Amino acid sequence: MARSKTQLRADFASALSSMYRHEVPQYGLLLDLVADINQDVAQRHGLKLHSRIDVERHGAIRLGTAAELHSIRRLFAVMDMHPVNYYDLSVAGLPVHATCFRPVDRQALSDNPFRVFTSLLRLDFIEDDALRAKAEAILNQRKIFSDRCLELVEQLETCGETFDSSLAAEFISEALEIFRWHHTSTVDLETYQALNRDHPLVADVVCFRGPHVNHLTPRVLDIEAAQTKMLERGLQAKDQIEGPPSRSYPILLRQTSFLALEEEITFSNGAETGGRHKARFGEIEQRGMALTEKGMKLYDSLMSQALELKGQMPAEEALKTTFSRFPDELDVLRRERLAYFTYSVGASTPTTAKTDGADITSDANIDALVQSGTIKLSPITYEDFLPISAAGIFHSNIGDDGPATAQARSDKAAFESALGMKVKSSYELYECIQAESITECLRQLYGERA
Numbered sequence: 267m268a269r270s271k272t273q274l275r276a277d278f279a280s281a282l283s284s285m286y287r288h289e290v291p292q293y294g295l296l297l298d299l300v301a302d303i304n305q306d307v308a309q310r311h312g313l314k315l316h317s318r319i320d321v322e323r324h325g326a327i328r329l330g331t332a333a334e335l336h337s338i339r340r341l342f343a344v345m346d347m348h349p350v351n352y353y354d355l356s357v358a359g360l361p362v363h364a365t366c367f368r369p370v371d372r373q374a375l376s377d378n379p380f381r382v383f384t385s386l387l388r389l390d391f392i393e394d395d396a397l398r399a400k401a402e403a404i405l406n407q408r409k410i411f412s413d414r415c416l417e418l419v420e421q422l423e424t425c426g427e428t429f430d431s432s433l434a435a436e437f438i439s440e441a442l443e444i445f446r447w448h449h450t451s452t453v454d455l456e457t458y459q460a461l462n463r464d465h466p467l468v469a470d471v472v473c474f475r476g477p478h479v480n481h482l483t484p485r486v487l488d489i490e491a492a493q494t495k496m497l498e499r500g501l502q503a504k505d506q507i508e509g510p511p512s513r514s515y516p517i518l519l520r521q522t523s524f525l526a527l528e529e530e531i532t533f534s535n536g537a538e539t540g541g542r543h544k545a546r547f548g549e550i551e552q553r554g555m556a557l558t559e560k561g562m563k564l565y566d567s568l569m570s571q572a573l574e575l576k577g578q579m580p581a582e583e584a585l586k587t588t589f590s591r592f593p594d595e596l597d598v599l600r601r602e603r604l605a606y607f608t609y610s611v612g613a614s615t616p617t618t619a620k621t622d623g624a625d626i627t628s629d630a631n632i633d634a635l636v637q638s639g640t641i642k643l644s645p646i647t648y649e650d651f652l653p654i655s656a657a658g659i660f661h662s663n664i665g666d667d668g669p670a671t672a673q674a675r676s677d678k679a680a681f682e683s684a685l686g687m688k689v690k691s692s693y694e695l696y697e698c699i700q701a702e703s704i705t706e707c708l709r710q711l712y713g714e715r716a
């Protein structure tokens with residue numbers, strides 16, 4: 267039996283989830299808790315859960331070299347996962363920049379939206395020349411991909427849309443090795459400590475054989491419930507949910523996490539024992555609708571206004587106050603072009619509508635069709651990340667005590683040159699999904715004239 271790219275992605279996500287469950291038992295607890303809440307919410311609202319919700323996960327890894335980023339890009343492409351957006355985390359004092367590998371078209375997202383937030387360490391932020399050279403030398407020596415893994419990537423790249431199932435199985439087991447946790451650090455304790463003093467992220471990337479997956483996040487339908495249940499079950503949740511406040515129509519992404527495990531590791535390939543390292547944590551996310559560039563500008567400005575209010579009131583209240591200015595009705599969000607939607611023809615609509623000679627593709631006509639209920643709206647889910655939230659997650663898990671990097675400087679060009687291609691823009695992807703759905707509606711309503 268042949269496997270499609272989407273099946274390969276689903277198989278890989280499921281294999282990674284099993285491996286991580288084994289490595290971090292609290293992750294299993296998190297999955298149970300999320301499944302309970304999702305069932306509850308579905309029952310309360312009489313919803314049928316979309317099948318993607320049960321398997322939906324995002325993971326995160328941190329890479330050390332341009333060559334690693336280049337190869338991982340090819341590996342993810344085999345599973346129809348492509349780099350979307352550039353995230354500069356130096357704005358939050360972190361020496362990394364990142365992208366998200368994920369499926370991009372509507373069907374692939376609906377089948378399995380597995381995504382991996384992938385950071386690349388920026389050695390140029392290490393100020394000490396000798397330490398930087400040392401880190402570079404260590405990274406240049408490691409091999410995070412087996413030879414067989416690279417061979418399989420090359421072979422599968424030329425296979426088109428489906429793969430032989432035994433090659434697919436071999437690919438998954440080779441790829442899984444990249445993400446595995448190692449209890450043993452390649453470097454000696456002294457080097458680890460020096461790198462950790464520079465920045466905990468530098469140590470986390472440089473001192474290990476591979477880019478262990480540092481969290482795997484399920485999607486929950488009610489993050490407030492999740493936050494409460496996490497605390498009830500003894501998971502040390504961070505005290506504040508990242509992202510926008512709770513609303514009738516959720517936007518973007520809200521996240522919470524529990525603290526990184528402090529794990530015992532040995533150094534010098536096992537010769538030095540008694541070391542500890544914090545790398546891995548648990549996280550839960552709730553996803554809302556994707557915002558347009560205009561919506562995102564409004565979001566950013568309300569977020570920074572909330573930050574200014576923080577001295578005067580609790581953070582949660584500050585968010586509620588500023589976000590009262592973000593419309594919370596679907597039709598307003600659509601008319602003001604703040605969010606993206608897919609459009610579909612309502613079930614009871616006759617298939618040929620009158621046109622009266624007007625331009626059927628005009629905004630006025632689309633508005634009229636929506637007003638009359640001929641066309642139904644459904645918000646497009648946000649499939650990406652929020653740099654400020656990501657920074658909050660990074661900080662709560664590596665400790666806020668780490669020194670901040672000297673100053674923010676984004677370097678998208680260097681990132682893309684390492685990647686070997688440009689990152690895609692999520693705005694363009696959402697725009698395209700929205701436009702396709704409109705075209706399809708018009709075709710259904712007007713046939714050939716559309």
Ligand code: OOG
Pocket residue numbers: 325326327328383385480521549651652655656657659660
């Ligand atoms: C990635 C943090 C970013 C998120 O959900 O925002 C992230 C990391 O800690 O490596 O996963």
Ligand code: NI
Pocket residue numbers: 324325326383481483549659
């Ligand atoms: Ni995450």
